[in-house]
Amino acid sequence: MTLSLNEYISAFTEKKHQTSLSQFGRGIEREALRVLPEGRLSERGHSKLLGSALTHPNITTDYSETLMEFITPVSHKPETVIAQLEDVQKFTLSQLDGELLWPMSMPCFVDDDDKIPLAQFGKSNIGRMKTVYRQGLKNRYGSMMQVISGIHFNFSFPKSFFQSLQEIEQNTDALDDYISDKYFALLRNYKRFCWLIPYLYGSSPAICGSFLKNKPTALPFKKTGKGYLYLEHATSLRMSDLGYTNSEQSSLQICYNNLSGYLDGVKNAINLPSKKFEKIGIKVDGKYQQLNSNVLQIENELYAPVRPKCVAKAGEKPSEALRNRGVEYIEVRALDVNPLSATGITVEQVRFLDTFLTFCMLEPSPILDCNAQATSEENMGAVVVRGRDPTLLLRDISGENSEDKSVPQWGGEIFAKMADIATLLDKANDSELYSQVLATEAAKVNDASLTPSAQVLTAVVKENKSLTTLALNRAVDYREQLLASNYQEFNEAYFKTTVAESLQKQSAIEESDTVDFDTFLQEYFS
Template sequence: MKTVKQMIQETDLNEAFYQAVFGIEKEGLRVKSNGQLALTDHPHEFGNRNFHPYIQTDFSESQLELISPPLASIKESYNWMAALHDVVLQTMPLDESIWPVSMPMVLPDESVIPIAKLDNKEAVKYREILTHKYGKKKQMLSGVHYNFELDDQLIVRLYECQTDYLDKSSFKSMLYLKLAKNFLRYRWLLTYLLGASPKVDDSFFTDQEIPKDYVRSIRSSHYGYVNQPEVAVSFNSIEDYVHSLQAMVEKGFLSEEKEFYSAVRLRGTNNAEKLLTEGVSYLELRGFDLNPFDPFGMSKQTIEFIHLFCLYMIWMDETATVDEIEIGEEMSLTTAIENPEQISNFQEEGLQLLKQMEEMLQATNGAKEAYNCIQEAKKQVIDPKLTVAARIISGIEEKGSYIEFSLALAKQYKKEAVEKPYNLRGFEKLEMSTQLLIMDAFQKGIQVEVLDEQDQFLKLTVGKHIEFVKNGNMTSKDTYIAPLIMENKTVTKKILGSAGFHVPAGEEYSTLAEGKAAFWRYEQKQIVVKPKSTNYGIGISIFKQLPSREDYEQAIEIAFKEDTAVLVEEYIPGTEYRFFVLDGKVPAILLRTPANVVGDGKKTIKELVDKKNEDPLRGEVKHHSPLERIELGEIEQLMLKGQGYTVESIPETDTVIYLRENSNISTGGDSIDVTDDIDESYKQAAIDMSEIIGAKVSGIDLIIPDPAISSTKEHLGYTVLEANFNPAMHMHAFVYKGKGRRLTMGILKMLFPELWEKGKLNR
């Protein structure tokens, strides 16, 4: 039979060879800021663990399990874990974080450690059996599971260039079985490189010998999380695997199949029996300690290295025998209890393996990153001080104790996650509103698929209910015509005006002559002359005094230079408010003020600006934060000059200095939430306008001279300037002053009302 190596090389499938699907599952204990296990409930914000695809609890109520879906690249998988950590850490109480190492903190008495409070009685019963068998403390060990699946098309292509297997399924199972066997034979190298539990507080050991010294991985050693010695499952063939696993359960050595704590499990179905008919569809690799130096427990480079390691396990000519597997298991156990700062007992084999992996890369035109990965591993095999376990030891010695070391990292990662609540790490390329929506979906357990990143296109799924969302707020709940109406200022005005809402008087003109001839309609009014479709102020003239015919005609000419249609509109002075209408309610109203600073009698304007810009909401990169930094450019300096200031002036205490005419957030303006300060009548007006337009989501801009006085049918208290079909949501979520409003959650409630029905979101 041809080897995989031969098949790949014969068919020029080099690129294909590296295609795979990855899934990461990461456990971690919730810890209080005093270093104690958090005995609080799994945060209710995470909704219902009956179906939550991403945020679960493992054995204990305090033990988070974060799960990424199968994704076709390492980068995406890592990003997903980053995002889940952001969501979890931002949602958890401020004084809770995630313990970053596999071995626990000083645990309370076993009776106090809470088993996961699940609805499913079977699941709770299983945990009780585990408690009885292993003790609760051992169940508190946490690690990373790594699901690995070869590209299906790759398997097809390989299958097609051999003749030994007559059906694709058994060919595929053969590949996975080979991978599994060789993995078990050589996984000691991963234990060496990735072992990251050299130490635990002595209180962890109750009736066991305490390791005398640091080891590479307590968790992967006989001190750790292993089945009882009676448990023996064969990887000889699929049949042997299934039957021996079933036998272990029948004999009572395992309470369920999933209690089989092997470093590799053959996967594809929830039930081993089915492997016989359906074959293996992926492998679950389970042996990995949490890497405390990565905020998400496993670095991108590690995910990459494990991938290359798996590929080599398929690539190599031999397949490990049952005996060799046993040798491999022993080698891993030996490695686990080696002193991390000492050379591996198996250094030579390790270097040999890495050399062969390198050769595989050469033969298949591997990527530069892959070479680097292997180089890095080689360095660590040569110098054990570079391994993660050894680096943890340095950390512990530096901080004084295992607990201090771990807690400091836990707190650091918590801080990093809550620092910029408007960003979802791993998804920063998306617009802020879409990031916030994904954050909320992750929190509530709504499945997310990014269909098109550039286009902000998401697929959201709850059970069989699928919804698509673009730009965070464009959904199936809105009618098609509504945004088209809002996109056209003239049409919007005509519709709102004829429905009895107060719009600025005015008309659209499509010729210069028509526009000029209409002067008589405006000569007694303050007006704005503007091109029909411009958003950047180009070609707009504002007449705050009554226009002369000459000036008016000039304004018309200017506007027609920008567009084939020109609007002349009554200019309405007064304060403008943005009403965010969502599904027949107004959950947020925002007032935007121009960029400004408030004097303190001491600082210069420049210093005041610098100070105001320190607010993390003002971000670093333009348009990637809810507020923008105030600049001191030409426009601002001119504005200061007009008021008799320079950037070096020191304004008196409480004097407000405006640096801009316009109140856009994008030019350093402030956002002030006034949702609770505006009379209900205006909210109702905005709701009514949205309904007339047929919009479920809209941003209605109203000028209101006095928001404390009710608007009535007889005395309309507002003028509506515009209705926006893609209103920004993030600016309401993080405001300069007032209460932030989480509109993205409202979008999810509109899309999946069934989720918010009584009881559905309770665990």
């Protein structure tokens, strides 16, 4: 039985269903480049004082030795997840010997791609595989694209929420199957409405000229007085074709209608040969240049603004975990690093995402065919490069008939629906904070000058300020702020212990290898 949004909201006002709305699971992964005080990329390797990048649960590296990644465990309060992130960054900064964390998504000045060192994970087979995968990314897309930073927001509803939903819908499916189906309904609506995320939170409308290095682009860039490149109405160049995308994947048509179809699409992509990537070679002169020459080397190479996820067990691929146990949570990947926050994301953003994702779950979500999915992706592509353009029209395909709408019109309609969700979450959490956050964000839909991207451009275009200086001043302030703060959820003893344990775990993994690297890869992909 499919109900309307208002019918779901009415049902969840019953006291027996309220508790599940205060137990959302949240985790954050924040990426940040290590930079020197003058604004150049650090060339130091990942410090042993921070433990093993292979095995540390909270502090690791992404593409490069200098691209940090901070990971929080799952928590059930918005304030807790932000406090955890602050603690992780506080400890990291205390070990960095004066280096700063770049507070923006698009990278600092980089004069040479080859000075971006690939992340190293030790001599174990799995560690070497991680580095070869990154070598493949470098050869396929270049290093500059890979050091763009973002925020990944991991979100889950408690099992009791789905039990309530089943009762409300009078559904008798097996719970695990039902949960996966409902998450895919959320994913389809996320695809329909996710253009809102870069509009509200995109903060990368301008870039350092070194990012392009005279590479051709069809984007009509303008130049500030101090030489920075920008698009007048852009919101998130990170999410544009300039940023973290893969043109080879555009023809994959991985659908989000159910788990089995999604997994089949991912499997096909992993096994689909690429003539373009075949030219790179796999093992050249005895050195691996990529893991294979398929469109995707591994599943992590699938670039998407959202992913269904399941916690993988040791030795289990992400798709195997999903096939074995279904969807456990979703990963929102469309968030720029917020330069106005020491952690790159605020507690207010977390509350908005709670509201938005609950709306995506409860709003009716019909099947998304390939044409509709392509339209959703076109909307996203338009917003990231010209989302604040008052003449922009997006194609709304969420109703029975498709219709062209402006950002204020469509955004206003979505916010009107989310208002009742915010009221519901306030009631469940005994607060008024959700409604307050929603009102603040709704104002941006009607006044584009309130968006972070507009504020960045005001500073670097109208006021002719240096983007680098603005970022460095923020980075210095955040470093001092975090180092002066007290630990909240963790403590120094926890981090010291975890560093030591992570190094021991890496050594144990290296000692446990029983086959050579070539054999390991053959067995992994067999």
